[in-house]
Amino acid sequence: MQNKKxxxxxxxxxxxxxxxxxxxxxxxxxxxxxxxSMVYGIDNGANAIxxxxxxxxxxxxxxxxxxxxxxRNGEVVEGYDFGNSPFSYSREKVKGRTIVLTTTNGxxxxxxxxxxxxxxxxxxxxxxxxxxxxxxxxxxxxxxLCAGWKDKFNLEDTLFAGAVVNELRKDFTHFCxxxxxxxxxxxxxxxxxxxxxxxxxxxxxxxxxxxxxxxxFCLQLDICEAIPVLVGEELVPLTLVCT
Amino acid sequence: MQNKKxxxxxxxxxxxxxxxxxxxxxxxxxxxxxxxSMVYGIDNGANAIxxxxxxxxxxxxxxxxxxxxxxRNGEVVEGYDFGNSPFSYSREKVKGRTIVLTTTNGxxxxxxxxxxxxxxxxxxxxxxxxxxxxxxxxxxxxxxLCAGWKDKFNLEDTLFAGAVVNELRKDFTHFCxxxxxxxxxxxxxxxxxxxxxxxxxxxxxxxxxxxxxxxxFCLQLDICEAIPVLVGEELVPLTLVCT
Numbered sequence: 001m002q003n004k005k006x007x008x009x010x011x012x013x014x015x016x017x018x019x020x021x022x023x024x025x026x027x028x029x030x031x032x033x034x035x036x037s038m039v040y041g042i043d044n045g046a047n048a049i050x051x052x053x054x055x056x057x058x059x060x061x062x063x064x065x066x067x068x069x070x071x072r073n074g075e076v077v078e079g080y081d082f083g084n085s086p087f088s089y090s091r092e093k094v095k096g097r098t099i100v101l102t103t104t105n106g107x108x109x110x111x112x113x114x115x116x117x118x119x120x121x122x123x124x125x126x127x128x129x130x131x132x133x134x135x136x137x138x139x140x141x142x143x144x145l146c147a148g149w150k151d152k153f154n155l156e157d158t159l160f161a162g163a164v165v166n167e168l169r170k171d172f173t174h175f176c177x178x179x180x181x182x183x184x185x186x187x188x189x190x191x192x193x194x195x196x197x198x199x200x201x202x203x204x205x206x207x208x209x210x211x212x213x214x215x216x217f218c219l220q221l222d223i224c225e226a227i228p229v230l231v232g233e234e235l236v237p238l239t240l241v242c243t
Numbered sequence: 244m245q246n247k248k249x250x251x252x253x254x255x256x257x258x259x260x261x262x263x264x265x266x267x268x269x270x271x272x273x274x275x276x277x278x279x280s281m282v283y284g285i286d287n288g289a290n291a292i293x294x295x296x297x298x299x300x301x302x303x304x305x306x307x308x309x310x311x312x313x314x315r316n317g318e319v320v321e322g323y324d325f326g327n328s329p330f331s332y333s334r335e336k337v338k339g340r341t342i343v344l345t346t347t348n349g350x351x352x353x354x355x356x357x358x359x360x361x362x363x364x365x366x367x368x369x370x371x372x373x374x375x376x377x378x379x380x381x382x383x384x385x386x387x388l389c390a391g392w393k394d395k396f397n398l399e400d401t402l403f404a405g406a407v408v409n410e411l412r413k414d415f416t417h418f419c420x421x422x423x424x425x426x427x428x429x430x431x432x433x434x435x436x437x438x439x440x441x442x443x444x445x446x447x448x449x450x451x452x453x454x455x456x457x458x459x460f461c462l463q464l465d466i467c468e469a470i471p472v473l474v475g476e477e478l479v480p481l482t483l484v485c486t
Contacts, residue, residue, distance in 0.1 A: 011254060011396055012258065014257060014258055014261070015255065015257055015258070015394070015395065015396075018257070018393075018394055018395055149420075150261075151258070151261055152258065152261055152419070152421070153254055153419075153420055153421040153424070154420050155420045155423060155424060158424060176395070176396075176444055177392075177395070177396055177397045177398045177401075177443050177444050178395070178396040180398060180442045180443065181396070181398060181401060181424065181428055184427075184428055184431055185424055185427055185428065188427055188431070199420075199423045200420050200423065201419055201420050
């Protein structure tokens with residue numbers, strides 16, 4: 001008998017209240033750069049990443065040996081160890097460490113998802129295949145939650161949602177209109193994601209910040225196996241939860 | 244000097260509060276079927292269309308010689324003259340008449356736009372070219388407001404927004420990420436809009452309602468010249484306002 005699972009794409013956190021996720025896995029997506037860095041950090045052996053809402057919240061974790069990471073409007077907040085550039089989440093920097101992180105869009109989306117979903121995991125191009133293999137095995141509906149930019153739609157998160165829909169098309173039976181749109185945009189863009197993203201507004205913002213190398217990094221496919229999962233208030237490797 | 248006008252696509256009314264439209268023209272879009280029928284009705288000589296929020300609001304207009312139109316969940320509400328099928332808005336039915344109309348999504352979007360925009364007009368494939376020619380001549384930013392389905396994204400309204408973006412690309416200088424996505428989906432779909440919409444969830448809902456002929460009708464290009472514009476609480480032909 002066919003498994004009647006549904007997959008939906010929520011294009012911005014401002015629409016999350018329209019979806020019933022009590023029984024669903026929610027995948028939080030903030031490709032440039034929060035969820036890419038989270039995946040990379042957990043893959044590189046970080047013990048945990050604690051997403052917090054406000055820059056000031058990070059300070060509650062000072063003097064505990066944690067790395068403090070804060071980004072606002074694309075830049076590292078002054079006085080913090082680092083922001084959300086994936087290059088800050090390398091093995092030598094994060095292995096065995098716990099990172100407290102706040103970002104403009106990604107951590108907000110995470111907290112919103114955490115308040116209502118059965119399970120919350122982190123997606124990025126870096127762990128696309130591992131994530132899809134895992135989602136395929138779950139007996140749950142899936143909501144792909146794009147963090148967007150200040151509650152508006154953005155291209156890069158939607159492209160990744162489309163990549164997941166495309167990968168899972170044979171394994172799910174119900175697809176919403178935003179799945180169709182996201183998948184079609186992904187299929188248009190997939191041969192050269194970076195060129196496609198040059199059309200995006202965020203890409204212009206990022207160009208001004210001189211982080212083109214970050215963008216290139218975040219668009220790499222399947223260089224990580226880790227799937228960060230939210231347990232309580234912390235992101236930890238999924239394997240720790242499953243075993 | 245180049246005119247620095249911007250064009251944005253608001254994918255659902257639930258995101259409208261993110262946009263500053265005080266100085267903008269807002270185009271309300273509910274392709275299946277409210278705004279298609281409004282355009283067709285005004286083009287066919289209706290004096291005015293009065294959009295109201297609630298089915299009960301229509302009753303305030305009873306006994307005034309108005310036609311009463313009410314649709315909920317795709318069907319005509321019992322006891323009303325008609326709903327939002329474009330075939331009800333033919334010349335012989337509406338010429339010289341005023342229609343009071345409430346629909347599931349379109350009239351709500353109209354009221355939301357009316358509360359904050361400089362000017363509100365109605366778009367559909369039926370008046371695409373006339374609308375774009377007029378928008379091109381305005382010295383205002385444009386927001387394309389998709390009515391969606393119960394505050395969620397839908398394909399048909401986004402396709403139309405993409406068609407407008409495509410038509411106006413040379414005349415505007417600022418485009419948001421949702422413009423890029425809407426235009427690319429439109430370019431994918433434009434050679435056979437009807438086939439493309441078979442992918443959509445609303446298309447399945449409409450198939451169950453047996454209104455495939457309505458869908459075909461609403462996807463016709465440029466059969467109307469009229470641009471309905473909101474003046475006070477009434478939609479009237481734009482020419483009346485301009486002359």
